[in-house]
Amino acid sequence: MRIIRYNQPVTRGYARANSGYERSPWAGLESEIDRLFTSAVGNVASNPSTQFPVDLYEDKDNAYVRAELPGISRDDIQVELVDGYLNINATRKTKSGEDEQSFIYSRSISVPDTLQTDKVQAAYENGVLTVTLPKREESKPRKITVAVN
Secondary structure, eight states: OOOOOOOOOOOOOEEEETTEEEEOTTTTHHHHHHHHHHHHHHHHHHOTTSOOOEEEEEOSSEEEEEEEOTTOOGGGEEEEEETTEEEEEEEEEEEETTEEEEEEEEEEEEOOTTBOGGGOEEEEETTEEEEEEEBOGGGSOOOOOOOOO
């Protein structure tokens, strides 16, 4: 969840009237639209080439992170688990004529302490990276029977 700070619109465009100052109905509209656009897509629009989408899901035994990285070689993907964060870094190299460009993609995901960090596995197939994070035995759900007297 992302917390968005509300900024009061700028009070511009006062028109002079007989009884004093009245506010124009269009005053502050431009700044309000800019604020809404920035809060909705500000992080993505500022640096679109460094983020990639990930899906997070779990079952009773594992948690999974799935990232779509089409066109990236398996050798250009690095997956690390450091200090409670899963770091995924990928590099895409493109050639156009004699020029070679490289785009660096990165994503950090916080992982809970209820996972077995020594048994993490990663697989890359058809442009999709799947990281499997096994849960510890004590954090797995258990069925408890209730005795009725």
